[in-house]
Structures are given as C-alpha cells and as structure tokens.
Amino acid sequence: MANPENEESNKQGRPEFLISLFDLMIRTPQTEVEDQMSEDGKLNPLSNKELDTINKYCSGTRKIPKKDAKNILKRINSGKSFIDRIEFTAPGAKKSIRNELRNKGFNVTSASLGEVCFEILKTFLNKFNDGENSVAPSDLWDNQNTITRLQLVQDVNLKCPLCGQELTKAGEYKAISNYDIVHIFPDNLAIKDKSKFFKIKSAPKDSDALDNKIPLCLNCANLYLENPTVEDYQSLVNTKRRISIESHLAKGLNQLTLEENLTKVIKGLKNIKPDMNVMPISYDAHKVEEKISSDYSLQGTVNFYVMGYYNKIRDEFSNMAGDSFYFDDLATTMKLAYVKFKREKLDQEEIFEQLANWILKKANLEKEYSIAVRIIVAFFVQNCEVFEVENAK
Numbered sequence: 093m094a095n096p097e098n099e100e101s102n103k104q105g106r107p108e109f110l111i112s113l114f115d116l117m118i119r120t121p122q123t124e125v126e127d128q129m130s131e132d133g134k135l136n137p138l139s140n141k142e143l144d145t146i147n148k149y150c151s152g153t154r155k156i157p158k159k160d161a162k163n164i165l166k167r168i169n170s171g172k173s174f175i176d177r178i179e180f181t182a183p184g185a186k187k188s189i190r191n192e193l194r195n196k197g198f199n200v201t202s203a204s205l206g207e208v209c210f211e212i213l214k215t216f217l218n219k220f221n222d223g224e225n226s227v228a229p230s231d232l233w234d235n236q237n238t239i240t241r242l243q244l245v246q247d248v249n250l251k252c253p254l255c256g257q258e259l260t261k262a263g264e265y266k267a268i269s270n271y272d273i274v275h276i277f278p279d280n281l282a283i284k285d286k287s288k289f290f291k292i293k294s295a296p297k298d299s300d301a302l303d304n305k306i307p308l309c310l311n312c313a314n315l316y317l318e319n320p321t322v323e324d325y326q327s328l329v330n331t332k333r334r335i336s337i338e339s340h341l342a343k344g345l346n347q348l349t350l351e352e353n354l355t356k357v358i359k360g361l362k363n364i365k366p367d368m369n370v371m372p373i374s375y376d377a378h379k380v381e382e383k384i385s386s387d388y389s390l391q392g393t394v395n396f397y398v399m400g401y402y403n404k405i406r407d408e409f410s411n412m413a414g415d416s417f418y419f420d421d422l423a424t425t426m427k428l429a430y431v432k433f434k435r436e437k438l439d440q441e442e443i444f445e446q447l448a449n450w451i452l453k454k455a456n457l458e459k460e461y462s463i464a465v466r467i468i469v470a471f472f473v474q475n476c477e478v479f480e481v482e483n484a485k
C-alpha cells in the first residue's frame with residue numbers, strides 16, 4: 093500500500109519520522125481509556141494512517157485533520173523526551189537543523205534547539221487545530237507570550253488552583269514547567285451541559301481572552317479538558333474572581349503612601365505595656381460594639397486592643413504632631429484604604445485582616461509586628477475612620 097513519493101526507504105522514511113516525533117510528544121497514558129488506546133496503538137492518531145497520507149502532511153499537500161491535531165495537543169507531554177532526542181542527535185545534524193531554522197528567521201541557538209523545535213511542533217499542531225497549515229517565527233511563544241504565561245502562573249501563586257500542586261519544578265539548571273493553560277469556560281460542552289455552566293458564569297465573548305485562561309497542573313489540565321465538571325468550573329471562576337479583586341486592590345492601594353510616623357508607632361508598641369483597667373470614660377466605649385455588631389470574635393479582639401492601647405497610641409500621635417506630621421492625613425489614608433476594601437464586598441473580618449496585612453507590607457515590617465499592626469487597625473476602628481456604625485440613623 094505504501095507508496096512513498098521520495099525514496100529514502102533504507103532509512104526511516106519521512107512518514108515514520110513524523111510518527112515517531114509525535115510519539116515523543118505524547119505523554120504516557122493516565123486513564124484506563126488511554127491505556128487501552130495505547131495498547132491498540134491509537135494514542136498517536138497518525139500511527140494508523142496510510143504512509144502515503146502522512147507523506148502528504150509532510151509535503152504540505154494535505155493538512156493534518158483538526159481532530160488529530162487536537163488529540164495530540166490534548167495529551168502533550170512536557171517535551172522532555174523530545175528535547176532529549178534532539179540534544180543527543182549527531183552534532184552535524186543538529187547544526188544543519190539549526191541553520192535551516194535560522195534561515196527561516198527562527199531565533200534559535202544550539203542550546204535552545206530542542207526547546208525551539210518542540211515549540212514549533214506544538215505551534216504547528218495548534219495551527220492545524222485552527223485550520224491553518226504553516227508556522228512563522230512570529231507564531232512562536234515570543235516575549236509577549238512568555239509574559240502572559242508568567243502573569244497567569246504568578247496570579248495563582250505557582251500552584252494548581254484545583255489540586256495545589258506546584259506548577260513548576262526545579263531541575264538542576266532550569267525550572268521545568270509542569271502546567272498547561274486551559275480555557276475556564278470549556279470549549280466543547282454538550283448543549284445539554286451548557287446551561288449548568290451558564291448558571292455559574294456565562295461564556296466569555298472571546299474564549300482566548302486573558303480572563304478566560306488559567307494554568308492547571310498537567311494532570312488537572314488533562315482531566316478538565318476531557319471531562320470538565322461544574323464543580324471545577326465553579327472553583328476556577330472563584331479563583332479568577334479573587335485574583336481580579338486582589339489585583340484591583342493592589343493597584344488602588346499602591347498609590348497611597350503611609351506616614352513614617354505610623355511605622356514608628358507600630359514598632360514602639362512592643363515596648364508599651366497595655367492598660368487593663370482604663371476608665372471607659374476616656375473614650376467612647378460603645379463605638380466598637382456599634383460598628384462591629386454581628387461578628388463577636390472580631391468585636392472582642394478589637395475591644396481588647398482598644399482598651400489596652402487606645403489612649404497610649406493617641407498620645408503618641410499627638411506628641412508627634414508638628415511641622416511635617418498631620419494626624420488627619422494619616423486618618424484619611426486609612427479611611428481610603430478601608431473604603432477600597434469595602435468596595436470589594438469583603439466582610440468585616442476580611443477587611444480587618446487585609447488592612448493589617450496591607451500596612452505590614454506597605455511599611456515593610458517583619459511578621460513579628462503583625463499583632464502590633466492589628467492593634468493599630470483597632471485604633472483606627474475606634475477612631476471613626478475604619479468601619480461605620482451599622483444601621484446608623
């Protein structure tokens with residue numbers, strides 16, 4: 093049956109070579125179905141095709157079917173065996189591949205040859221999947237793509253949002269990526285399933301938008317691509333929402349500056365003994381209860397801090413008042429930070445925590461000051477700037 097167009101028959105022919113390249117790119121089976129497919133020789137969709145047909149793929153007279161490209165992409169591995177194979181190719185062969193790629197405008201060095209070839213083949217498959225049939229240097233993951241990946245991986249703190257596994261592994265010389273970026277709203281939902289997913293969040297206008305992308309570890313990515321569940325979808329939507337709230341907040345809060353005097357007071361708190369028998373007459377003791385009326389553990393904590401430190405902190409600040417320090421400015425900054433957290437619809441305890449963490453980071457304070465910072469936040473709760481009296485008339 094085989095009828096190769098150009099004869100290299102004593103060596104491995106072109107079609108066999110392409111099949112073996114894809115073999116190297118397909119990860120080991122992870123499910124029973126895949127085990128079976130592997131046994132039947134069907135894991136690589138090219139392996140049961142006519143050599144003549146594959147030859148046409150090689151010469152470009154026929155496109156690799158979308159379905160096949162997609163199937164390989166679905167099971168793609170980290171590229172290690174593929175890259176190893178290139179690394180251990182004869183130096184002469186490597187050099188000629190490298191020069192050929194350079195002539196075509198690809199940015200490749202001897203050291204990056206394996207990785208670049210792997211990326212080219214992946215991009216190739218993606219292109220077939222989109223109904224195209226060639227790859228240009230500009231299609232490869234360029235800087236922009238790298239930055240996008242970096243951002244997405246950083247957003248989830250380098251951990252798989254579904255199972256918590258690390259998304260990168262440290263090799264001896266390089267970090268190895270252990271993730272794939274998936275579309276949050278699954279691409280190929282059956283019509284009957286769509287409504288369930290829509291209830292949580294409707295499909296994005298453009299499925300390639302950044303907002304619809306999230307990195308998952310290779311295992312979760314494969315499972316989600318094959319069988320997306322409503323629970324996982326909900327969890328990914330929640331993660332993305334949290335990321336967007338956090339980045340929103342970070343942007344707003346970065347513009348605020350904290351008075352150096354605040355840091356001084358926080359650091360000084362370690363040396364101040366709390367008052368445990370303050371006459372409540374020296375401040376309005378009902379304020380905290382009015383402001384935090386339903387979260388009793390938070391109310392208790394804030395009350396405790398206020399009782400022990402309110403007067404002392406107030407005195408500290410008033411002693412500092414002078415040419416360059418205006419307490420009102422500081423109070424306004426705290427109020428602004430509070431308003432920003434509140435706008436993100438966080439509850440009181442979350443706001444309290446976020447404010448404390450924000451001050452800690454912003455003032456570049458070590459963790460040992462985390463309680464002192466909470467005492468300061470409590471001070472501002474008492475001082476009218478943070479939290480409003482609930483159900484105020």
Ligand SMILES: [Zn+2]
Nearest residue numbers: 252255309312
């Ligand atoms: Zn995972």
